[in-house]
Amino acid sequence: MVPVVLSGGSGTRLWPVSRAAFPKQFNELLGESLLSRTLRRLAPLGAPRVIAGAGGEVATRRVLAELGLPAERAVFEPVGRNTGPAIALACHLLIEGGKADEVAGSFHADHLIADEDTFLRAVRLAERCARRGQVATIGIRPTAPDTGMGYVQIDPEAFLGEEPPPDGGGGDGREPLTAHRVRDFREKPDAETARRLVASGDWLWNAGMFVFRVGVMAGHFERLLPELWAAVRTVRPDLSNLAEVYARIEPVSIDHGVMERLDEQVTVPCSMGWSDVGSWDEVARLGRRAGEPGAAVFEQAAGDNFVFPLRDRVYGLVGVEGLIVVDTDDALLVARRGSTQEVRELVERLRAAGRREATEHSFEIRPWGDFEVLRDTERFKSKVLRVTPGHRLSYQSHRHRSEHWIVVRGRPEVTLDGAVHRLAPGDHIAIPQGARHRIANPGDELVEIVEVQLGSYFGEDDIERYEDDYDRS
Amino acid sequence: MVPVVLSGGSGTRLWPVSRAAFPKQFNELLGESLLSRTLRRLAPLGAPRVIAGAGGEVATRRVLAELGLPAERAVFEPVGRNTGPAIALACHLLIEGGKADEVAGSFHADHLIADEDTFLRAVRLAERCARRGQVATIGIRPTAPDTGMGYVQIDPEAFLGEEPPPDGGGGDGREPLTAHRVRDFREKPDAETARRLVASGDWLWNAGMFVFRVGVMAGHFERLLPELWAAVRTVRPDLSNLAEVYARIEPVSIDHGVMERLDEQVTVPCSMGWSDVGSWDEVARLGRRAGEPGAAVFEQAAGDNFVFPLRDRVYGLVGVEGLIVVDTDDALLVARRGSTQEVRELVERLRAAGRREATEHSFEIRPWGDFEVLRDTERFKSKVLRVTPGHRLSYQSHRHRSEHWIVVRGRPEVTLDGAVHRLAPGDHIAIPQGARHRIANPGDELVEIVEVQLGSYFGEDDIERYEDDYDRS
Numbered sequence: 052m053v054p055v056v057l058s059g060g061s062g063t064r065l066w067p068v069s070r071a072a073f074p075k076q077f078n079e080l081l082g083e084s085l086l087s088r089t090l091r092r093l094a095p096l097g098a099p100r101v102i103a104g105a106g107g108e109v110a111t112r113r114v115l116a117e118l119g120l121p122a123e124r125a126v127f128e129p130v131g132r133n134t135g136p137a138i139a140l141a142c143h144l145l146i147e148g149g150k151a152d153e154v155a156g157s158f159h160a161d162h163l164i165a166d167e168d169t170f171l172r173a174v175r176l177a178e179r180c181a182r183r184g185q186v187a188t189i190g191i192r193p194t195a196p197d198t199g200m201g202y203v204q205i206d207p208e209a210f211l212g213e214e215p216p217p218d219g220g221g222g223d224g225r226e227p228l229t230a231h232r233v234r235d236f237r238e239k240p241d242a243e244t245a246r247r248l249v250a251s252g253d254w255l256w257n258a259g260m261f262v263f264r265v266g267v268m269a270g271h272f273e274r275l276l277p278e279l280w281a282a283v284r285t286v287r288p289d290l291s292n293l294a295e296v297y298a299r300i301e302p303v304s305i306d307h308g309v310m311e312r313l314d315e316q317v318t319v320p321c322s323m324g325w326s327d328v329g330s331w332d333e334v335a336r337l338g339r340r341a342g343e344p345g346a347a348v349f350e351q352a353a354g355d356n357f358v359f360p361l362r363d364r365v366y367g368l369v370g371v372e373g374l375i376v377v378d379t380d381d382a383l384l385v386a387r388r389g390s391t392q393e394v395r396e397l398v399e400r401l402r403a404a405g406r407r408e409a410t411e412h413s414f415e416i417r418p419w420g421d422f423e424v425l426r427d428t429e430r431f432k433s434k435v436l437r438v439t440p441g442h443r444l445s446y447q448s449h450r451h452r453s454e455h456w457i458v459v460r461g462r463p464e465v466t467l468d469g470a471v472h473r474l475a476p477g478d479h480i481a482i483p484q485g486a487r488h489r490i491a492n493p494g495d496e497l498v499e500i501v502e503v504q505l506g507s508y509f510g511e512d513d514i515e516r517y518e519d520d521y522d523r524s
Numbered sequence: 525m526v527p528v529v530l531s532g533g534s535g536t537r538l539w540p541v542s543r544a545a546f547p548k549q550f551n552e553l554l555g556e557s558l559l560s561r562t563l564r565r566l567a568p569l570g571a572p573r574v575i576a577g578a579g580g581e582v583a584t585r586r587v588l589a590e591l592g593l594p595a596e597r598a599v600f601e602p603v604g605r606n607t608g609p610a611i612a613l614a615c616h617l618l619i620e621g622g623k624a625d626e627v628a629g630s631f632h633a634d635h636l637i638a639d640e641d642t643f644l645r646a647v648r649l650a651e652r653c654a655r656r657g658q659v660a661t662i663g664i665r666p667t668a669p670d671t672g673m674g675y676v677q678i679d680p681e682a683f684l685g686e687e688p689p690p691d692g693g694g695g696d697g698r699e700p701l702t703a704h705r706v707r708d709f710r711e712k713p714d715a716e717t718a719r720r721l722v723a724s725g726d727w728l729w730n731a732g733m734f735v736f737r738v739g740v741m742a743g744h745f746e747r748l749l750p751e752l753w754a755a756v757r758t759v760r761p762d763l764s765n766l767a768e769v770y771a772r773i774e775p776v777s778i779d780h781g782v783m784e785r786l787d788e789q790v791t792v793p794c795s796m797g798w799s800d801v802g803s804w805d806e807v808a809r810l811g812r813r814a815g816e817p818g819a820a821v822f823e824q825a826a827g828d829n830f831v832f833p834l835r836d837r838v839y840g841l842v843g844v845e846g847l848i849v850v851d852t853d854d855a856l857l858v859a860r861r862g863s864t865q866e867v868r869e870l871v872e873r874l875r876a877a878g879r880r881e882a883t884e885h886s887f888e889i890r891p892w893g894d895f896e897v898l899r900d901t902e903r904f905k906s907k908v909l910r911v912t913p914g915h916r917l918s919y920q921s922h923r924h925r926s927e928h929w930i931v932v933r934g935r936p937e938v939t940l941d942g943a944v945h946r947l948a949p950g951d952h953i954a955i956p957q958g959a960r961h962r963i964a965n966p967g968d969e970l971v972e973i974v975e976v977q978l979g980s981y982f983g984e985d986d987i988e989r990y991e992d993d994y995d996r997s
Binding site: 066067347349351352364365366367368369370371374376378381382383384385386387389390391393394396397400401404406408425426430431433435453455457459460476477479481499501503505 | 539540822825837838839841842843847849851854855856857858860862863864866869870871873877879881898903904906908926928930933949950952954974976
């Protein structure tokens with residue numbers, strides 16, 4: 052089958068760790084990034100594709116490269132249009148690639164699954180249903196009356212399939228998974244309704260995992276969302292008109308646009324330690340990460356607090372309970388447990404107030420590596436630059452600043468007005484205002500450079516590029 | 525009269541802003557430092573002296589210099605021995621200076637007083653009492669049943685003096701201040717007792733302000749603390765044996781050692797907007813400071829929180845109430861209002877755990893200026909150095925590190941292995957490992973330098989000094 056990963060969300064509820072410029076699926080929030088885990092989890096099912104948001108290009112390509120997957124596996128939507136258009140685009144591109152008869156599955160890039168074995172079994176049962184022409188979803192047995200979730204009701208009697216016995220026959224004592232007809236849907240119920248649904252036993256969480264034959268789903272799009280489908284069908288295989296097509300597409304979710312309007316939908320109920328990592332309460336529930344080496348939390352007459360220290364600092368909590376504290380370089384969140392859904396509104400207000408920290412971090416991921424701001428003042432700005440082996444920055448100049456570089460790691464090759472300088476740790480080079488310069492890392496060790504900029508303006512837009520490996524202008 | 529300022533405390537309850545290496549009296553917590561305010565407040569009474577803690581030498585001298593006061597005004601205790609020995613030492617030095625018949629007053633360096641006019645009036649009335657041979661204190665009319673305070677009970681009938689009418693006679697309509705005999709003492713009462721004392725109307729806060737004739741207080745020391753007084757009397761006028769004398773002195777407070785054992789003590793009751801700035805609750809009560817430029821606090825479903833942002837960051841508070849958040853470069857405090865007395869215990873635990881942040885900041889004040897650590901890693905350490913006009917660092921070398929300096933402000937003069945280099949903003953100079961070097965600021969503008977250290981060890985003890993304006997070895 053063809054697993055398709057949807058990686059377009061911005062995860063504002065996990066601010067300040069997740070921000071639009073580097074959202075939660077890329078973050079190494081709980082160790083490995085969620086996108087990387089998702090791609091590895093899906094690999095046994097087939098070669099995964101990614102439909103990603105435009106802002107995530109550099110980060111997505113980095114994850115693909117780290118997993119040894121070709122960059123062509125990812126397609127970048129010029130703007131977000133919710134899940135309907137993303138899945139329609141995937142179907143269209145698969146049909147164009149001659150895969151109309153294959154089974155595809157769509158999965159979110161930013162969810163966690165503890166029990167990957169059950170996940171794979173459930174998807175394979177869904178795949179059997181999809182081969183028969185059905186659209187199958189995975190339904191998660193709820194662990195709490197969560198009001199932020201979509202719920203699906205199954206008909207336990209309407210039995211539409213069962214897992215085959217394991218290879219070698221005989222069984223291993225586990226109950227086979229079964230597939231059932233879906234009876235009803237409920238989006239984000241109130242607390243009382245959520246309690247009732249969960250108590251009933253036949254309502255499951257919709258985890259946004261859909262499995263279908265590509266041609267079958269295409270037929271549903273054509274019937275139920277004809278305008279969307281007609282538009283998506285015009286996307287050229289080289290994607291050269293994607294921006295133009297997306298500009299006239301209306302946003303719609305796959306749930307509202309297709310799933311809830313199908314005559315028959317199948318769900319495979321199961322428990323697999325699933326989480327949408329949708330709030331800091333949920334991250335706190337998943338357990339505390341060690342944080343930066345050197346970070347230390349001390350509580351005095353305090354308890355039941357969750358501290359997520361992304362900095363090498365001391366945290367003192369005195370007389371407080373039930374708090375979630377999330378600390379990053381340029382922003383701090385202090386929230387009461389149970390109120391973290393409201394972080395989204397906080398971020399909206401930050402954005403409305405024009406605060407950069409609403410959407411950007413103090414670090415930036417670039418095609419050649421990344422950088423981090425150490426200090427930004429009126430007189431100077433200091434950064435640490437890290438250049439990945441085999442990469443180089445563009446050949447560039449700045450109008451408003453001079454720069455000093457001090458190599459602290461690796462062996463960079465610096466071009467300055469045409470002359471090449473091979474540098475080692477401890478070396479310094481000065482880049483005068485207006486001089487053309489570039490850093491390359493021809494070695495196989497990371498290059499790390501402390502940069503001190505001096506001048507009147509330090510914006511990232513003061514770059515004139517003469518040549519670039521990554522086609523930036 | 526001779527005002528004596530006691531500046532020995534370490535103010536751990538205001539951690540992380542106040543730490544032993546740079547305690548609260550030096551901090552510009554509420555604008556101007558508390559020590560500076562105290563010295564200016566006392567100036568109309570006479571030329572103030574300072575008895576300070578050893579750790580505060582550099583910071584105390586800086587405050588004296590800023591106020592144009594001679595450095596000789598301060599004496600530094602080699603170790604803290606509480607208020608008894610500090611006042612005994614002041615009396616001894618005043619007697620040696622021929623001032624046995626003068627009136628002295630002792631005041632704390634780290635208290636706030638809003639109504640300075642009433643303060644001066646009260647001290648002058650206390651001075652009149654002191655001239656008659658009495659030991660007089662200023663008693664603060666309590667504004668809350670504070671359990672952390674010492675209380676004195678006056679006898680309202682035992683009237684021992686009154687303010688003279690204002691110059692020019694006739695009065696200005698205000699009630700004259702009066703002096704009364706002290707009847708009883710109570711140190712840190714429980715909550716119930718505190719409420720009763722405050723309700724009674726004749727119990728006042730002991731604000732640690734004592735006014736006395738030097739010879740009279742010397743007599744009390746001789747009679748009540750004969751061992752202490754005998755030891756202090758041996759201190760030589762050049763202070764050369766101060767460390768040796770202090771090593772054998774027992775700590776004792778002036779309250780327990782002298783005041784509570786006097787046959788007669790006088791108190792001048794008044795209200796002067798006094799605060800000992802003794803906890804974050806108290807700082808919060810005094811009103812919020814604007815914080816660093818660029819810092820911004822956003823509350824979502826939150827309120828009644830006090831954020832003290834010492835960094836240019838965004839603070840998001842969601843669903844929380846009644847919190848005090850104090851953010852510094854290397855340490856964060858989150859405390860519940862009303863529990864901030866326990867910050868002291870938190871700091872004790874940090875100290876026991878060997879955390880540098882218990883006692884030191886990420887900046888350090890030096891005789892020549894100060895520095896701030898930007899980043900400290902295994903491979904490099906980066907700092908910003910600021911050199912005060914007219915000052916210079918020692919001529920020094922390092923065994924384990926090389927350094928790069930980039931001038932971002934001012935015009936320093938750098939000596940490197942004997943050669944003098946005059947530098948300007950934008951200039952760079954490399955200091956090889958082992959090379960002798962020094963920075964001087966001969967100009968009248970602050971010199972600011974970004975330093976990047978490379979090597980295997982970055983400790984402050986890797987300094988070999990060849991010459992130093994401040995006699996450090």
